[in-house]
Amino acid sequence: MDESCIPSANEAEVVTPDESKSTIKSKSIRAAVFHESERALEFCLFPRPQLQRGEALVRITCCTLCGSDLHTISGRRSEPSPSILGHEILGVVEEVSSEPALDVRGDPLKPGDRITWSVCVSCQSCERCRSGLPQKCHHLQKYGHALAEGRFALSGGLAEAILLRADSAIVKVPDELPDHVACPANCATATVMAAFNAIGPVEGKRVLLLGAGLLGLTAVAVARYRGALATVVSDPAPERMELARQFGADQCVEENGFDVVMDFSGSVDAIEAGLEKAGIGARIVLVGSVMKCRDMKLNPEKVIRNCWQIHGIHNYAPADLLDAVRFLNDQHHSYPFADVVSAEFALDRIDHAIQFAEAERPIRVAVRPEVKRAGH
Numbered sequence: 001m002d003e004s005c006i007p008s009a010n011e012a013e014v015v016t017p018d019e020s021k022s023t024i025k026s027k028s029i030r031a032a033v034f035h036e037s038e039r040a041l042e043f044c045l046f047p048r049p050q051l052q053r054g055e056a057l058v059r060i061t062c063c064t065l066c067g068s069d070l071h072t073i074s075g076r077r078s079e080p081s082p083s084i085l086g087h088e089i090l091g092v093v094e095e096v097s098s099e100p101a102l103d104v105r106g107d108p109l110k111p112g113d114r115i116t117w118s119v120c121v122s123c124q125s126c127e128r129c130r131s132g133l134p135q136k137c138h139h140l141q142k143y144g145h146a147l148a149e150g151r152f153a154l155s156g157g158l159a160e161a162i163l164l165r166a167d168s169a170i171v172k173v174p175d176e177l178p179d180h181v182a183c184p185a186n187c188a189t190a191t192v193m194a195a196f197n198a199i200g201p202v203e204g205k206r207v208l209l210l211g212a213g214l215l216g217l218t219a220v221a222v223a224r225y226r227g228a229l230a231t232v233v234s235d236p237a238p239e240r241m242e243l244a245r246q247f248g249a250d251q252c253v254e255e256n257g258f259d260v261v262m263d264f265s266g267s268v269d270a271i272e273a274g275l276e277k278a279g280i281g282a283r284i285v286l287v288g289s290v291m292k293c294r295d296m297k298l299n300p301e302k303v304i305r306n307c308w309q310i311h312g313i314h315n316y317a318p319a320d321l322l323d324a325v326r327f328l329n330d331q332h333h334s335y336p337f338a339d340v341v342s343a344e345f346a347l348d349r350i351d352h353a354i355q356f357a358e359a360e361r362p363i364r365v366a367v368r369p370e371v372k373r374a375g376h
């Protein structure tokens with residue numbers, strides 16, 4: 001790494017963030033760097049990047065910690081390091097290159113735009129991109145998971161700013177959408193949209209959702225919005241079941257014959273139990289198992305005789321992100337999305353944020369970089 005690491009989080013005088021017009025005045029950008037599990041994140045200074053065609057420097061206003069960040073930090077999942085974690089990010093464009101990036105609608109970015117963007121950057125021309133799986137591009141880059149090295153070192157959300165690569169799928173975020181609601185759009189919400197977009201209409205269908213984390217809760221709202229006849233949630237934690245009820249889940253009755261079964265829990269036991277409740281012609285979507293897990297029991301005769309369709313969904317395409325922001329903008333008043341972030345920490349207190357997230361298991365905690373005064 002070519003940045004300088006600073007030992008203490010408290011060297012610089014800080015002011016609280018939230019001034020949407022504030023800008024980054026220093027020549028270096030501060031970030032919390034992950035090295036390995038069981039070791040505290042280290043605050044480092046990175047040089048402010050010189051922008052090339054289609055790139056943008058974005059000041060991070062909010063980053064929510066996703067389950068996968070916590071899995072990496074705790075060692076349950078292995079990722080390249082050193083890295084700047086955090087991919088559920090909301091930011092404000094600080095600087096654009098002379099040939100500015102376009103958002104997914106084709107509008108040029110300009111300083112001051114409030115944006116989110118896909119965690120995946122894809123080439124848009126390889127065979128996978130052309131076949132509708134840009135998230136599996138042969139030249140894929142991902143925010144929040146990359147090595148903090150070279151020109152693109154600033155690629156994660158636990159930092160003051162991030163360098164957006166050319167060809168990022170960027171969506172402008174309406175001002176009226178609160179930070180805590182908009183922040184998870186580019187991970188949880190967009191992935192849920194990809195799951196629903198994969199299976200087609202759910203109007204009049206009976207939907208079983210496994211796992212009431214943020215994806216499961218979001219899926220309750222989407223299923224209702226899209227006209228599902230019944231939306232039943234299964235989660236072992238009573239407080240999560242209560243949240244699911246607040247998102248509009250129907251009373252969990254013992255029944256079978258669901259038209260749609262979606263797993264967001266990642267628990268193979270839960271998936272096996274859920275499959276027992278799938279009906280004829282069911283569409284089954286697996287989303288949650290993104291860590292090492294055991295094989296699941298699946299009887300092929302049952303799949304065939306019941307005419308099941310089984311979909312695996314990992315990440316999403318840019319259109320799903322656009323759907324996610326539209327959905328949240330339309331519907332966030334109707335569901336308690338704003339309450340899923342139960343605590344907020346300054347970036348300087350990232351270790352407290354992680355401890356809180358691991359100990360309390362809230363749906364989300366938010367981290368906000370503090371804006372340093374000019375000269376630091």
Ligand SMILES: [Zn+2]
Nearest residue numbers: 066067068187
């Ligand atoms: Zn995530």
Ligand SMILES: [Zn+2]
Nearest residue numbers: 123126129137
């Ligand atoms: Zn590609």
